[in-house]
Amino acid sequence: MTRVAVNGVTGQMGGAVIEAATDSEVVVGFATSDTDGVDGVPVVHPAEAAAALREYDVDVVVDFAVPEGALTVAEACVEVGVSIVVGTTGFDEDGIGRLKDASEEVPLLKATNFSQGIQVLQRLISEAVGTLEDYDLELMETHHNRKVDAPSGTASSILDVIQEERDVEPVYGREGHAPREDDEIGVFARRAGDIRGEHELVLAGNDEVLSLSHRAEDRGVFAAGALDAAAWLVGRDAGWYAFGDVVDA
Numbered sequence: 001m002t003r004v005a006v007n008g009v010t011g012q013m014g015g016a017v018i019e020a021a022t023d024s025e026v027v028v029g030f031a032t033s034d035t036d037g038v039d040g041v042p043v044v045h046p047a048e049a050a051a052a053l054r055e056y057d058v059d060v061v062v063d064f065a066v067p068e069g070a071l072t073v074a075e076a077c078v079e080v081g082v083s084i085v086v087g088t089t090g091f092d093e094d095g096i097g098r099l100k101d102a103s104e105e106v107p108l109l110k111a112t113n114f115s116q117g118i119q120v121l122q123r124l125i126s127e128a129v130g131t132l133e134d135y136d137l138e139l140m141e142t143h144h145n146r147k148v149d150a151p152s153g154t155a156s157s158i159l160d161v162i163q164e165e166r167d168v169e170p171v172y173g174r175e176g177h178a179p180r181e182d183d184e185i186g187v188f189a190r191r192a193g194d195i196r197g198e199h200e201l202v203l204a205g206n207d208e209v210l211s212l213s214h215r216a217e218d219r220g221v222f223a224a225g226a227l228d229a230a231a232w233l234v235g236r237d238a239g240w241y242a243f244g245d246v247v248d249a
């Protein structure tokens, strides 16, 4: 059974991973919270992650924390030689670079969204944007009112997919006198309630509108995908991997 450490274990996603871990065993968690355990899982401060990875004989870390916390634990994974699945979003370019450096030493799989539906949505978006070349594009994401980064990592990944097909200039909201330029894509982030995650791309032109959307109904979908990725990653060569590699396996 795969031995898993969860980074961000006291958070919303940490709890979802613990709940979803039926074919894996969560043996330890990392968090800055002032607690020594959650749901029977011992909690260790990230500064002590390397020692804990050794003590609990961890095979792989599943990370859903904050960027700086993910980087701290990734460095511990490099020190000990442990694989890591990175689900945290909101990294800056420097942070991505540090993760790339870690992936030269250990297997690292990063995904902004571990739902299979978003993987398919991104492939549909690539086809639609490549085909409907002159249609206006507008992107909206909606998440719970505790989300601290915007737009969502998923929305940023969708923008990356679109940029592969068309050179677009993101406009993050509009106000005042704001006529739409042809190469724009409006990007809007809504925060409300406990909405788990909704993404919609609108393609409008030629007297028609195409809407491609996805809605996550439970954090368990992300937790299950991350655990599948973790089991798939263990034992592979050091490198940078994507969730699409798991979905297509």
Ligand SMILES: NC(=O)c1ccc[n+]([C@@H]2O[C@H](COP(=O)([O-])OP(=O)(O)OC[C@H]3O[C@@H](n4cnc5c(N)ncnc54)[C@H](O)[C@@H]3O)[C@@H](O)[C@H]2O)c1
Pocket: 007, 008, 009, 010, 011, 012, 013, 014, 030, 031, 032, 033, 046, 063, 064, 065, 066, 068, 069, 070, 072, 086, 087, 088, 089, 090, 111, 112, 113, 114, 115, 149, 153, 222
């Ligand atoms: N990739 C995906 O499929 C996916 C899905 C859901 C959420 N997320 C991302 O996961 C992250 C966490 O989301 P959440 O809703 O669980 O947030 P949360 O705020 O509920 O939990 C964050 C956790 O990180 C911990 N933490 C804070 N600082 C830390 C540090 N320095 N080191 C280690 N842990 C630290 C907190 O104690 C808490 O346990 C966010 O970046 C979110 O965007 C990704």
Ligand SMILES: O=C(O)C1=N[C@H](C(=O)O)CCC1
Pocket: 089, 112, 113, 143, 144, 147, 151, 152, 153, 154, 155, 196, 197
């Ligand atoms: O709940 C969150 O926070 C989520 N974050 C990821 C993102 O930023 O895209 C995935 C969806 C849920």
